Amino acid sequence: MSSPAETVQPEDPARAAPTTTSYDGLRIRNLHKSFGSFHAVTDLDLDVPRGSFFALLGPSGCGKTTTLRMVAGLETPTSGTITLAGQDITHAKPYRRPVNTVFQSYALFPHLDIFENVAFGLRRRKTGNVEAKVKDMLELVELEAQARKRPAQLSGGQQQRVALARALINEPEVLLLDEPLGALDLKLRRSMQIEIKRIQTEVGLTFIHVTHDQEEAMTMADTVAVMNAGVIEQMGTPAELYENPESTFVANFLGQSNLVEGTVTGTSGDVVSVDMHGIGVSIPAHRAHTREGKGWIGIRPEKVLIGEAGAQLDAPGETIPGGIVTDVSFIGVSTQYLVKMPWGQEIQVFAQNTGRDQIFRSGDSVELSWRPQYAFLLDHAQDVRAGAEEAS
Template sequence: MSQLAEDAPSSEPAEAPTAAASDPSYDGLRLQRLTKSFGSGFTAVDALDLDVPRGSFFALLGPSGCGKTTTLRMVAGLETPTSGSITLSGQDITFAKPYRRPVNTVFQSYALFPHLDIYENVAFGLRRRRAKEVKAKVEAMLDLVELTSQARKKPAQLSGGQQQRVALARALINEPEVLLLDEPLGALDLKLRRAMQIEIKRIQTEVRQTFIHVTHDQEEAMTMADTVAVMNAGVIEQMGAPAELYENPRSTFVANFLGQSNLISGTVVSRSSDVTTVDMHGIQVSVPSGRTHVDGDRGWVGIRPEKVLIGEEGAELDAPGNTIPGGVISDVSFVGVSTQYLVRMPWGQELQVFSQNTGRTRMFRTGERVELSWRPEYAFLLDQAQDASAGAQRDGQ
């Protein structure tokens, strides 16, 4: 039995259903104008359009309250949409009962049966359905999650990572069209969480089923997913491959939420088919046209801290095109693989620089004067009407 069948939907009745957007030619999961509003007037998910291809590993990423979990619960049938539609393999499942959907969910809490051994936990759904060949299917699933030797242990005898693999096996053995992962690694410590990221990706690659992973952890989403949708305030800010989102963010929220970014005020001087030239506090810098996301003449020049080179005054840095003199080191943090600097620029802003500790350059000290440089192809330009601090992770979040 699906874990979803053990939970009941908890929401107000929906309005009359919208016209079903049935498309038999599309075999993935499709959300159209999906909206969820609550009685207080709060809209958690706002007219969301989303296609998740069959067999893909898809992540919904965003901070608490962005709407990602509510979206997952509507797909699972645990929340009823206010409006919009959900179709799977061309069939409208918007108002289908949870246990009638070809969907299973793996939760952070595992929800294993403590009185059953691992074999029987995995076999539970098959036995409820009176399925055939239970033994062969359970053994194959235990082999997939590498727990064959633990089959007769109770959940309490396993580590957190092993329990999570049991939860995965129990969900996958029902052969759902879509497996929903609701912050599945949140209860694990950092080292184990990273190991499980690789393990879950391996399992998804082997079974070739659609996985939709909800998380607030950017590293987790980027490590595991083929496609990431960054959500904010009930809508998708940007969607694409992890590298695309990181290297070429289209909003300040994405630039700050995925890693860290230096955002520096500038004015567009000229545009060509290939390059946008920007005056940045009296220094002209170049941004590729394909990484320019502003229509007006005011923008934020963005550069990731690890893309910035740092050197002594007058040093020739291997990043021709954008060189910014006049910096003074204001803070130094040694973190092992890199040294992280804060550099106060002549216009008063502190820029972050992450310098790899390869041994090729010396470590700078607080108060030293330095120059910064970066290759133009690494920069991006965002609309200055957007909040430069949007999406930034703060202590305690």
């Protein structure tokens, strides 16, 4: 018989459970942040894979910046958890997190030259080999020739590159970008989008980018989460979100959409049939986010073809006659039309100016067409205007 000391005790499940997760990226679970009675972020769940370029996209007040500040440690969550590289950082001090933030304001030290701005974090931590590391980082952001200039002597785009270099040289697990291009003019902003993506690809770090600019998010990010009123409406690749939105908010906020009321008449195989003001249209089943009753038929303006009445349009299956052109805007690469349909709604059409097709004038009679595979169907209970005002 064994003595009491030799008796094997059953393992306590609570003690046996690991204290951290094995996920090596950023993981957010049930994250909530309230300011008094206002819920800025509500029960947010999010996984950001290590080494990815992730964007939080949404209008002002949607909760994206609050989420970023909680990851950075600048705001304390009301509830929920944040883990990074397997470690719980929910309540860790900002300086104890392997995270750096780049702000719109650059926040450079005006009395230090560019070299010393970039070296600041290394010198503070008394890291060795500072000269070589700073030289490599300035080479990465293509500012070697500006090393001994002061921030005031650089352009806005160059200052933003210095801010990036200063954050990246600390080798954080995650780099947070809070509207970093908002202070730049349009042309410079577009060139910096490409530049930041190049840098992220080269260094291989996780970038989380907060922005209200749809084009910026789609140009730079591998994955985009569209936020609205403290929750994520939809998450996916830029192409997935644009081509197959799951809500009227995403359809209107990410680009422009024609949303036309219709009634589901049946489902056969992988096609949902819908009556659109007396015209039968088809929706691929995987793009139909409601299967009964009324819905919003969605089609992007550039997917709509326009032709004179009776013309043979290359979009078999969906021909909508009886349109009258009410507005024409020539913008060089394309001509944008508004076409009033027999039921009174105006449909947007973006026609590429290839030189093959005529340009219509206001008052012309036309018909429209689109390929069924480009249409989507949304829940009629959703606000048809959701996201449109925020996008504009």
